[in-house]
Amino acid sequence: MTMDYFRAVKERRSIRSFSADPVPRATVMRLVEAAAMAPSAGNVQPWHFYVVEDARLKRELAIAALNQLWLARAPVVIVVCADLARSQRAYxxxxxxxxxxxxxxxxxxxxxxxxxxxxxxxxWVGAFNEKMVAAALAIDDPAMVPVAMVPLGHPAGREAQVPARRAVEDIVTIIAEGGR
Ligand SMILES: Cc1cc2nc3c(=O)[nH]c(=O)nc-3n(C[C@H](O)[C@H](O)[C@H](O)COP(=O)(O)O)c2cc1C
Known part of the structure; x- marks a missing residue:
């Protein structure tokens, strides 16, 4: 099943409860391939993705994420790392x-x-101790920095409310032709 881009943008929600159903490895790899299609400055692609299925390691990641233990209940956690050295070499x-x-x-x-x-x-989980996450993943390169963790699974529930967004009028400045 796939859906239209604007529908996906609108329907995407942070979901923090997962059923026990596994996510097939091929599906996870499809998402990693989608990640790798992202734009990057000069097409440098300064990233590495850890796909964590191991229960003990997921628990370590959850503890490193300031005890967000729900994270360990996802069948898979993708840890997105930034390769700072790669970007520095280019820019x-x-x-x-x-x-x-x-x-x-x-x-x-x-x-x-x-x-x-x-x-x-x-x-998207960003609140974590990056040194603890790097240690859990046995990353010994100080330039390879964990920047986001994405627990992934099948939804077991949804947040009751859709988090509100600021009004478009409040976040946009239009400078029309001749407007300065
Ligand atoms: C950089 C970043 C860090 C985030 N870190 C966390 C986190 O550590 N834990 C968490 O539960 N949600 C985290 N979130 C998710 C936000 O709370 C969520 O996107 C926001 O409340 C809007 O809800 P929505 O994603 O359902 O639209 C993070 C999102 C971003 C973009």
Whole structure:
């Protein structure tokens, strides 16, 4: 099952409860492929994705995520890492401090929208101790930085309310022709 882009954008929600049903490895890889289709500065693709299925390791990740233990109940957790050295080699300071994070954020969003299109549950988790996550994954390269975790599964429930968005009028400035 897939859905139209605007419907996926609208229907994507952070879902934090998962059924016990597994997510096939091929489906996870499809989402990683979607992540890899994201734009990146100079097409540098400064990312690496850990696909964690191991229960003990998922628990370590949940503890590293300031005890967000619900995360360990997802059948799979994708950890998105930014390769700062790769971005720095291409773009110096701007690559290391900005592009590496923008590129991996775009990749993360592709995973979330892909999960929505497939009827799966996911959530962007950014609150974690990155040193603990790196240690759990045995990452010894200090330039390989975990930037997001995406627990993935089948939805067991939805938040009762759709988190409100700020009004478009409040977030847009239109500068029409001759407007300055
Ligand atoms: C950078 C970032 C970090 C986030 N970190 C967490 C997190 O650690 N735990 C969590 O439950 N949700 C986290 N979220 C999800 C947000 O809470 C959620 O996107 C927001 O409340 C809007 O809800 P929605 O995703 O359902 O539209 C994060 C989202 C982003 C973009």
């Amino acid at each position: 110096g300071e701007r690559g290391r401090t900005l592009y590496a994070f923008q590129d991996t954020a775009a990749a993360t969003q592709n995973i979330l929208l892909g999960a929505t299109a497939l009827g799966l549950a996911a959530c």
